[in-house]
Amino acid sequence: MHLLRKFSRKVALGISGGVDSAVSGLLLKQKGFEVIGVFMRNWDQLEEQGYCKSNQDEEDAKWVCTKLDIPFKSVNYIKDYWNSVFSELIQQYINGCTPNPDILCNKHIKFGKFYDYAQNVLDCDYIATGHYANCSIDFMKQSSPENRAVHLLKAKDQRKDQTFFLCNISQNALSRTIFPLGNLTKRQVKKIAVESSLKRLADKKESVGICFVGTRSFKSFISEYIPPSPGCFIDIESGKVVGKHNGRHNFTIGQRCNLQGTEKPYYVVQKLKDSQDMHVAMGRDHRALFSNYFETELAHWISDVPRQLVEPVSGVFECEFRFQHTHPLRKCTVMRTNSKLIVNSLDEVSSLAPGQYAVFYLGDRCLGGAVISDTGPSNYILQSNKIE
Numbered sequence: 030m031h032l033l034r035k036f037s038r039k040v041a042l043g044i045s046g047g048v049d050s051a052v053s054g055l056l057l058k059q060k061g062f063e064v065i066g067v068f069m070r071n072w073d074q075l076e077e078q079g080y081c082k083s084n085q086d087e088e089d090a091k092w093v094c095t096k097l098d099i100p101f102k103s104v105n106y107i108k109d110y111w112n113s114v115f116s117e118l119i120q121q122y123i124n125g126c127t128p129n130p131d132i133l134c135n136k137h138i139k140f141g142k143f144y145d146y147a148q149n150v151l152d153c154d155y156i157a158t159g160h161y162a163n164c165s166i167d168f169m170k171q172s173s174p175e176n177r178a179v180h181l182l183k184a185k186d187q188r189k190d191q192t193f194f195l196c197n198i199s200q201n202a203l204s205r206t207i208f209p210l211g212n213l214t215k216r217q218v219k220k221i222a223v224e225s226s227l228k229r230l231a232d233k234k235e236s237v238g239i240c241f242v243g244t245r246s247f248k249s250f251i252s253e254y255i256p257p258s259p260g261c262f263i264d265i266e267s268g269k270v271v272g273k274h275n276g277r278h279n280f281t282i283g284q285r286c287n288l289q290g291t292e293k294p295y296y297v298v299q300k301l302k303d304s305q306d307m308h309v310a311m312g313r314d315h316r317a318l319f320s321n322y323f324e325t326e327l328a329h330w331i332s333d334v335p336r337q338l339v340e341p342v343s344g345v346f347e348c349e350f351r352f353q354h355t356h357p358l359r360k361c362t363v364m365r366t367n368s369k370l371i372v373n374s375l376d377e378v379s380s381l382a383p384g385q386y387a388v389f390y391l392g393d394r395c396l397g398g399a400v401i402s403d404t405g406p407s408n409y410i411l412q413s414n415k416i417e
C-alpha cells in the first residue's frame with residue numbers, strides 16, 4: 030500500500046468556478062494526474078442575503094468538474110473561516126490596523142484546512158490551486174519529493190504574481206503543492222480555456238476585492254460588525270480639529286478623508302493610540318505619509334530563516350520587500366531583536382499601515398512575510414524634529 034501510494038499522482042484541486050482553477054484542472058489531467066475538484070464554501074450566504082455570489086460559483090465549479098470529467102466535492106469551512114480569518118479581521122480593524130484577509134485565508138483555509146482534508150480524507154499526494162506562483166519543486170515534471178526545503182517562487186507573469194498572498198503558508202503544505210499556472214500568462218490561460226470545453230469561463234468576471242463584501246461599499250459592510258466609534262480628524266501641522274468621523278476602522282493610512290471646504294484634500298497619516306482620533310495631512314505628497322523605517326512582528330519564513338537573522342546572532346539581511354500586492358519591490362535591510370524585525374527601506378515608502386504584511390523577496394524567491402507592528406516616525410516628524 031505504501032509503495033503504491035508513493036508512485037500515485039492523485040491531486041486535490043481547489044476549484045473556485047473561475048477560469049484559473051478550471052484551466053489548472055485541464056493541465057493536470059493532460060499530465061496524467063488523477064484530479065479531484067474541491068469547492069470550498071467559506072462564507073455564510075444566508076447571513077448576507079444574497080450579497081455573496083458563492084452559490085453561482087459552486088454551480089460553476091460543479092460544471093467545470095463535469096466538463097473535465099473529474100469528481101466534485103464541496104467542503105464547508107464557514108466556521109473555520111469565521112474563527113481564523115473573519116474574527117481576526119474584525120479585531121484588527123477595531124485595534125486601528127489594516128489586516129489582509131487573503132493572506133489569512135491562504136494560511137488557515139486553502140493551505141491549512143484544505144491541505145489537511147486532501148491529505149487525510151481524500152488521501153491525495155498533492156494539492157493544487159490556480160494561483161500565479163511557482164514552487165522550486167515542480168511536480169508536473171517530477172514525481173518524488175526532495176529532501177530539502179521547497180521555495181516559493183514568483184510567477185512568470187509578474188503582473189499576475191500572487192506570491193504576496195501566499196507569504197504565510199507552511200513549508201509542509203508548499204512541499205506538496207502544485208501551481209499549474211506558474212509559467213503561464215493570464216492571456217495564455219484564457220486562450221487555453223477558449224480553445225477547450227471551458228470557453229464559457231474565459232469571459233467570466235474576475236473576483237476583485239474581498240469576496241464576502243460583494244458589491245456593497247466596504248463601509249456599509251463593516252458597519253454591520255463594528256459599531257460606530259466617533260473621533261476627530263486632527264491636522265498634524267496645526268494640531269487643530271478639522272473634522273469628525275464615525276470610526277477609524279473605515280479608514281486606512283493614505284486614505285482621503287473627504288472633508289468639505291479645505292484648500293487641498295486631507296489624507297489620514299496616523300491613527301492615534303488610545304483614542305479614535307486620527308492625524309491628517311493636506312495633499313497626497315505630504316511628508317507625514319512617507320517613511321523609510323518600520324517594525325514588524327517576527328516573520329514567517331517559508332523555507333529557511335535567512336542566515337543573518339538566525340538567533341542569537343543578529344546581522345543585517347539585505348533583500349527586497351513590498352507591503353501591497355501591486356507595489357513594486359523595494360530594497361531594504363532587515364535586522365532582528367528577540368521579538369521583532371526592524372526594516373529600513375532604501376527608498377521612502379508612502380502610506381505604511383500597521384497590520385499590513387511586509388513580504389520579503391530575494392531574487393525570484395518569496396521568503397515569507399511579517400505583520401507590520403509599528404510604522405515608526407514619518408519623514409515629516411523626523412524633519413521637523415517633533416519626536417518627543
Ligand SMILES: Nc1ncnc2c1ncn2[C@@H]1O[C@H](COP(=O)(O)OP(=O)(O)OP(=O)(O)O)[C@@H](O)[C@H]1O
Pocket residue numbers: 042043044045046047048049050051067068069070071139157158159160235236
Ligand atoms: N471557493 C473556492 N473553492 C476552492 N478553491 C478556491 C476557492 N477560491 C479560490 N480557490 C483556489 O485558489 C486559487 C486562487 O484564488 P483567487 O480567488 O485568488 O483566484 P482567481 O484568480 O479568481 O482564480 P479563479 O479564476 O480560479 O477563480 C483559485 O484558482 C482556486 O484554485
